Amino acid sequence: MTTRKADAQHHAKPPAVPSAAATPLTPYARLPRRHHDRHIAHSTVDAFGQAHWLLAAREPGRGRGALKPYDASVVTVGPDGRSHETELSALRARFPRIDALPDGGFVVADARSRRSEQHVQVFDALGRESWAFRAGDAIEELLTDHEGRLWVGYFDEGVFGNDELSHPGLRCWSAGGEPLWAYEAADGASAIYDCYALNVSEDAAWACPYADWDLLEVRPDGTVRRRANGTAGATALAVHQGGVTFLGGYRDERDRLVHAELRHQEVRPYATGRLVGPDGGPLGQRRRTVCRGPRIYVQEEPHTAWAVYDIGAVNDR
Structure with a gap:
């Protein structure tokens, strides 16, 4: 993913705005300790707030030769802290991305x-593979929504690669593999070179892509609203009641928070801060984020726990 190594000096910084105090994450969900001896292949938080860990005996694809299908399990922890396990058979993913279906x-x-x-393998509630399909190379983000649609953002090696499915940079698929929507640059807008940040809420998908950083709002009917945005390098975002908060940036701005208003044609920052x-x-350098409406979920190494930053809870106080 070469664009993520771009030199920060080539990108405009957001306008000077007041600086806010550091904001701590809130603990959210934790993998039960009895599962800590297994390899965490991937983890996410779904559209309904459940945390999931994909666990395997060892890291997929390690060693020589072709990858053999392997068994794994999904440990699900609900908002109430209760957990259950689902066994999955014959996975084929070397670099798995998982999400849950309604x-x-x-x-x-x-x-x-x-x-x-x-x-892309789809499993039923009993862990049996139902079908499989292609969704394109170089998947950066995979998020399902409340209706079971799959929103997929791609990084630059897919956008500029030889797999045409990845070229739009952002697509939506049905759980059955039917292509439902693909981003198209129109009216002089820039193409997506790398889908840096993706948020899937109940009523829209939001993206902040490289290279112009415009905030894209994709409505259920497929229409796209663009807002000019000067905050470069954000890797996560949260939206709530006319506001947006960006997390991340280049170099020493990885933990930066930029709070902004959603105007008709632009994003207007009004404060900055730092997430801790x-x-x-300070947050670790290697972490995962999942963005759902007003929430940014953050998982640091060793990936056994999720924490959350909820701008809805902050703004509604």
């Missing part, structure tokens, strides 16, 4: 794939 099933995609591979861990300490 019917209790799961979708597991391999982030890297060849054009001949059916690299639940204990007030």
